[in-house]
């Protein structure tokens with residue numbers, strides 16, 4: 003088969019379309035004939051040599067895909083050759099075929115196109131596991147989503163609104179209109195506005211009950227300041243650095259919680275549990291049309307370098323898909 007390989011770390015042109023060995027399904031795995039994959043910000047880090055795949059994962063980038071099951075390994079029940087699926091991957095999605103543990107498979111939701119389904123697994127599993135399973139966002143609460151225009155952000159806004167939360171989102175001003183349409187009650191231009199003051203202003207001084215953060219160190223202090231009493235801050239990205247100062251006095255006065263998680267390196271049983279939770283709790287919302295894949299554009303898989311340039315410049319809103327045109 004062919005895949006996007008990274009012979010030497012570097013810029014977008016480090017991505018090379020090349021012949022590689024076909025994957026075989028191990029026990030408990032299936033092989034998917036990939037129809038589409040999607041770019042995640044972590045893929046940019048992997049390309050630069052800063053985010054190696056976890057042990058046992060395919061060497062090629064790609065944390066999710068959609069496609070058709072082409073082979074089923076031993077000990078797999080409930081899935082058959084020919085099933086249309088999408089999947090959470092530890093790597094290897096930028097390829098014509100990929101082997102994946104069956105616990106990370108999801109059916110393509112009714113009403114969603116097979117290509118667009120590649121936009122869902124990573125954001126659905128990340129957002130649901132952090133905002134719902136961990137932070138327990140409840141109806142009537144306020145959710146602050148940093149990077150509202152990202153793949154993660156566009157999904158979190160829709161899920162938060164559908165669960166009955168008031169959603170606030172930070173993004174550059176050009177992205178505000180679409181984010182309001184997705185369900186953000188207030189959008190904050192982080193380039194011109196102090197988000198802490200703005201969150202306080204629109205919540206009558208209360209703050210946000212849950213914050214989904216992708217910035218990390220630089221936002222740690224401000225995020226704690228923006229939390230409501232009993233608030234939960236979940237950090238899933240470090241785009242603003244890995245170190246920050248935590249004012250424990252401010253946190254304990256609010257009885258607040260700070261958590262941080264990474265999905266890719268979690269053990270298989272945890273990924274399978276998250277995938278099950280998404281299938282049970284999120285897929286019905288997708289099938290009802292309340293939460294949908296937000297696709298900025300489709301790029302041919304062999305032109306992954308072009309897709310990486312778009313995401314690196316943050317010129318996109320939602321997800322950039324990589325389509326295997328040979329499928």
Ligand SMILES: NC(=O)c1ccc[n+]([C@@H]2O[C@H](COP(=O)([O-])OP(=O)(O)OC[C@H]3O[C@@H](n4cnc5c(N)ncnc54)[C@H](OP(=O)(O)O)[C@@H]3O)[C@@H](O)[C@H]2O)c1
Nearest residue numbers: 042043149151152153154173174216238239263264265316
């Ligand atoms: N821990 C996990 O398990 C996990 C899983 C998936 C993703 N993530 C993380 O989640 C983040 C989003 O991933 P993605 O693939 O969806 O990313 P993406 O689509 O590439 O989006 C990145 C976003 O960052 C925003 N941004 C940059 N600086 C900002 C700032 N100072 N304040 C607010 N927003 C800012 C950009 O918004 P503007 O264009 O508006 O500037 C852009 O929308 C990444 O950091 C990724 O590593 C973590």
